[in-house]
Amino acid sequence: MNFDPAVLKQITLIGTGFAVAFLAALWLSLIFWAFRDIRTRTRDNFMRVLAVVVVALLFLPGILIYMILRPARTLEEEYQHSLEEEALLQSIEDLAICPGCNRRVDAEWLACPSCHTRLKKKCEHCGKTIDLPWNLCPWCETPVTGMRKEAPVVLQSQEPEDLPRQKTLLDDDDFYSHP
Structure with a gap:
């Protein structure tokens, strides 16, 4: 079986093109994935930019570095965890x-x-x-x-002079007569 060198060159060129296209698509998709993933894990803009730059510049080693250094939980998981802690503390306080x-x-x-x-x-x-x-x-x-059962009700139509006055110790005549 003889292969024509021109055909072999053409097949190699097409295979290389597909491999380069595949690696370029993988590289871009990893950059996009890292960008979306870091957005769910931190609000720090510096960390967001750094994660994307590391993946863009270092490609596969960059994605490994990113996977090791990224925050363990997403913001949603952190929020749920804080709600669970708050509910636990509330139940303890209750x-x-x-x-x-x-x-x-x-x-x-x-x-x-x-x-x-x-x-x-x-x-x-x-x-x-x-x-x-x-x-x-x-x-x-x-x-x-x-x-x-109820608070006592005072009628507004009664004036203080109309109400009966209780006798106090100072009203007693004997109070002033004793030295």
Whole structure:
């Protein structure tokens, strides 16, 4: 089998052209990928430019250097991680603390088992636990006994002179007579 040198030269030239086109497309796509990837990982413009320049100048070794030095997490992953940490801290802070001894207590406990401080009370009507300062059960709308139901109402039509005056110690005649 004899190959014509002109045909062999033509095949080699076409193969080389395809290889160069493939490497150029790979090089440009790696530059583009590095640019898009670094944008998702940092807001620092200097780092963005540096990553693209390293990949553009060094090609395959540049992409390896970039992969080693790039931030481990994307900005979205960092944001999600910070939200998880914040939620964890919030759940830790939401734990009930006894005002008497500062120990952790369960949110539904009526009293602290350590110092016996009263933490909550039970509604007499429905039996659910309610906070001590509440004067109305939020579940059954029953007023809690021992608490005022409403603030006293002062009628505006009554003038101070119309109201009966209570006698004070200074009004007593015996107060001034004793030395």
